Amino acid sequence: MAINFSFTLIIFFSAFLNASETYILSYRAQIKDAIVISESFQFSKPMQKIEAKKAQKISIYSEKETNLNTILQNNKDEILEFLMKFGTHTRSFEKVINLKSSSLTILTIPPTYVTIDFNDNYATITRLIQE
Numbered sequence: 001m002a003i004n005f006s007f008t009l010i011i012f013f014s015a016f017l018n019a020s021e022t023y024i025l026s027y028r029a030q031i032k033d034a035i036v037i038s039e040s041f042q043f044s045k046p047m048q049k050i051e052a053k054k055a056q057k058i059s060i061y062s063e064k065e066t067n068l069n070t071i072l073q074n075n076k077d078e079i080l081e082f083l084m085k086f087g088t089h090t091r092s093f094e095k096v097i098n099l100k101s102s103s104l105t106i107l108t109i110p111p112t113y114v115t116i117d118f119n120d121n122y123a124t125i126t127r128l129i130q131e
Contacts, residue, residue, distance in 0.1 A: 020115045022046055022128070025072075027080055027109040033102060041076050043069075052113055052128035058082045059122045068116065071123050079125065083109050086127065 023043045030038045060075045072079065089108040094101065113128040 020117045022050070022113060022115050024111045025079070025083065025109075025114055026111040027083070027107075029107045031103075031105045031107065041073070041080070043072055046113065050113055050128070050130060052130045054115070055127045055129050056082075056086070057124055057126040059124045061121060062123055063121045066118075068123075080109065082125070083112055083127070086112070 022045070024046055025043045026040075027042075028038075028040045029036055058079070060071065060078065062071050062075075065071050065074065087110070089106075089110060091106045091108075092103060093105075094103040096102075113130065115126045115128060117124045117126070
C-alpha cells in the first residue's frame, strides 16, 4: 500500500512540475533623451480562462533556478526581444527650444498571453493567440 501511495505522489508531482501555466506578460519603458528613466516588466495570471491557440515559442535554460519570477527577471532581455518581434507600440514626444532638442519616447509591448512549461532544465514560453 505504501508503495502505491509513493508512486501516486511521484506521478502527481511530475505532472505538476511539467504542467503548463498561463500568464500575461507586459512591458513598458520611458526613454527621455536616450536614457531609460522608467521600466516595468510584469507578469500575472489571467483572471479568467481564455480560448487561444499556441504560436511561437522560446526556450530558456535554467539549470538550478525554479522560481518563475527569478527566471523571467534573469532572462528579461531575451524574452523582450522575442516578444518585440510580434508588435510594439511607441509614442514619441519631441520639442526644440533654443536649438536644444528634448524627447520622450514610450515603448510598450501590449499584454500578451503566454504559457510557461517547465521540462528538464528549460522553461518554454509559448505565445498564445486568442481565437
